[in-house]
Amino acid sequence: AQSVTQPDIHITVSEGASLELRCNYSYGATPYLFWYVQSPGQGLQLLLKYFSGDTLVQGIKGFEAEFKRSQSSFNLRKPSVHWSDAAEYFCAVGVSGGSYIPTFGRGTSLIVHP
């Protein structure tokens, strides 16, 4: 079965600094990959998705992610973090021909210092 690992439980950055959140998956086939963000007390909002094609995908709120097949990774990046980016971030993966229920990572909590 596929699995998703987000190695960092918490990440703290200063406002204006760059950000990279890590996501690794384990599955042989090309996966469908997603990043979601969850603000406190809210549901999950889709930031971006990768199905195929260009391995660098752009999302909302200035986020981007890069699919690296050789590293089984799909890391989320943002060049300059804003205080409003403080939230929980979830990576999710699905596989072609599967159940169409994505597997979610445990999440990374982003703390932004002023």
Add this chain to the structure above:
Amino acid sequence: KAGVTQTPRYLIKTRGQQVTLSCSPISGHRSVSWYQQTPGQGLQFLFEYFSETQRNKGNFPGRFSGRQFSNSRSEMNVSTLELGDSALYLCASSSTGNSYEQYFGPGTRLTVT
């Protein structure tokens, strides 16, 4: 289009009671999934309904059940509530039966005392 809506947003129940949560998917979406989110266990999949049929089921006891109506609205029911059922229950909808792309509602915060 309106997003996924969930009612109620907050609930307080007593152990042993039962509860019903409601979810209205995005118009035109036929798949509805339910998740339980807790600080200790993270996001756990409960079940998924597609065209009024339960298509996928997670590893939860039979106290957790659900259904979907012909208009794609879904309800989940938890009977004989336990303290450990306190959680944020999230509903997500998907447009077709073969897409991983899910859109989430704001959730229902259930507190069991």
